[in-house]
Amino acid sequence: MWTALRASASKTDVNALSPDQLVDSAARYVSALPPSMMRALHRFRSAPADDVLLLRNLLPAEAEWGPTAAHSSAPLNTRDTQAAALLLLATALVLGEPFTFRTFCDGKLIQHVVPVPDKEHTQTGESSTGKLEWHVEDGFSEDRCDYFALLCLYENPSAVTEFAAARDVRLPDRTRTVLQETRFSMLPDTGHKLAEIVPSRTAVLTGDGQHPEINFDAHYLSADENDKQGARALAELDEALESARRGHVLRRGDLMLLDNRRVVHARTPFVPSYNGRDRWLLRTMICSSLRRYRARGTRVIP
Numbered sequence: 001m002w003t004a005l006r007a008s009a010s011k012t013d014v015n016a017l018s019p020d021q022l023v024d025s026a027a028r029y030v031s032a033l034p035p036s037m038m039r040a041l042h043r044f045r046s047a048p049a050d051d052v053l054l055l056r057n058l059l060p061a062e063a064e065w066g067p068t069a070a071h072s073s074a075p076l077n078t079r080d081t082q083a084a085a086l087l088l089l090a091t092a093l094v095l096g097e098p099f100t101f102r103t104f105c106d107g108k109l110i111q112h113v114v115p116v117p118d119k120e121h122t123q124t125g126e127s128s129t130g131k132l133e134w135h136v137e138d139g140f141s142e143d144r145c146d147y148f149a150l151l152c153l154y155e156n157p158s159a160v161t162e163f164a165a166a167r168d169v170r171l172p173d174r175t176r177t178v179l180q181e182t183r184f185s186m187l188p189d190t191g192h193k194l195a196e197i198v199p200s201r202t203a204v205l206t207g208d209g210q211h212p213e214i215n216f217d218a219h220y221l222s223a224d225e226n227d228k229q230g231a232r233a234l235a236e237l238d239e240a241l242e243s244a245r246r247g248h249v250l251r252r253g254d255l256m257l258l259d260n261r262r263v264v265h266a267r268t269p270f271v272p273s274y275n276g277r278d279r280w281l282l283r284t285m286i287c288s289s290l291r292r293y294r295a296r297g298t299r300v301i302p
């Protein structure tokens with residue numbers, strides 16, 4: 001499979017493709033994914049309790065990525081990096097349609113999660129020495145992804161990708177009831193370039209008790225100024241998430257898929273070196289509902 005991906009990347013500069021063309025290129029490799037991987041992806045999609053999937057050793061040792069991308073929307077720099085991007089998209093296609101927002105990373109379908117100078121303490125994928133706190137991707141938007149996928153090109157042993165599932169959160173019923181009310185405000189994160197910053201109203205927990213969904217962000221979500229009960233419930237949830245925390249250090253060739261409706265995630269701090277060999281993940285976002293995807297009518301949401 002890798003040889004075919006690499007050959008494809010040498011024929012076409014994927015940076016020159018539109019998002020639709022890029023996905024179309026990746027689609028031809030879905031049938032080349034190993035049967036064990038297809039089975040794991042299907043189980044992940046259909047099993048009621050699976051919220052994070054880790055696929056390992058997907059990238060050959062001899063692949064060369066070149067220097068770590070300079071920022072989240074940088075071009076895919078080498079033939080092997082482009083082949084890795086096609087692999088990520090082919091995998092994503094098993095779960096749904098890859099998409100993105102025009103306001104995020106210049107509308108690039110594949111984003112780089114890399115440390116960037118002066119962004120160390122931001123609450124974005126470009127942070128490093130500062131902890132990236134609990135959040136879901138794009139909690140301010142109803143169009144947020146159902147899943148997102150991370151493919152590790154360069155690892156950093158200090159950077160633990162942490163996650164906690166809504167179903168593992170233990171809370172008193174009264175707190176859960178407060179969190180189920182649409183009484184909280186979520187701001188867009190600074191990764192989005194928006195003309196106007198407008199908070200959206202949201203509940204934090206939704207769905208039934210067995211399969212709850214969560215929309216939480218330790219930084220961008222808040223209760224209203226006089227809503228002491230709401231603020232207390234958020235603090236209790238933050239604590240409960242700590243107890244439900246799991247984690248993994250992404251290694252080269254690891255591909256992690258997270259259910260963005262049922263899981264919050266975070267990342268521990270790490271020290272960037274800015275020497276061209278910093279931690280480097282490729283990321284893409286996935287809409288699992290063909291109906292919602294069609295209703296939007298575009299792969300890049302305006």
Ligand SMILES: [Fe+2]
Pocket residue numbers: 135136137265
């Ligand atoms: Fe994130």
